[in-house]
Amino acid sequence: MNIRLTIDGHQVEATLNGSATARDLAELLPIALEMEDFHETERIAYPPRELDTSGAPAASNPKAGDLAYYAPWGNLALFYRDGDHSPNLVILGRLADPADIDLLAGAERIRIEAAS
Structure with a gap:
């Protein structure tokens, strides 16, 4: 799915x-979120509810430009630097x-909204 x-x-x-x-x-789209910095690697925000993580891998290796979801905290993450190997991190796009x-x-x- 293409998003903007x-x-x-x-x-x-x-x-x-x-x-x-x-x-x-x-x-959930469209959705507007307030962002905060996390470890000078990613910007994080909290969607209005937890997301379904069924079938998700046990861990991920995020790269700059990835959009991800960190299940334990229920936050979205937008990586502007490569991140560390992270259990319970689901790459979304x-x-x-x-x-x-x-x-x-x-x-x-x-x-974040759907793109036509």
């Missing part, structure tokens, strides 16, 4: 994968253009 992220007024394109967790996130990754580092507010 509006990051502090800048629109960027991304794609969600076919996982159950990504499909569950898609059901990826930004389409690597040049947009720099926008994530300072993101205060994000809106």
Whole structure:
């Protein structure tokens, strides 16, 4: 599924994968979230409910540009730097253009919606 992220007024394109967790996130769209920094690696925010993680891998190795869901805390994560191997982290998708990754580092507010 193609999605559009509006990051502090800048629109960027991304794609969600076919996982159950990504499909569950898609059901919440459009959604606007306040972001905060986590470990100078990712921006995180909390959707209005926990997402379905059935069939998710036990762990993931996030890369800059990944959109992910951290099941234990119930937060979305947008990685602007490569992250460490992380149990219970589900990769949901990826930004389409690597040049947009720099926008994530300072993101205060994000809106995610389906792209046509």
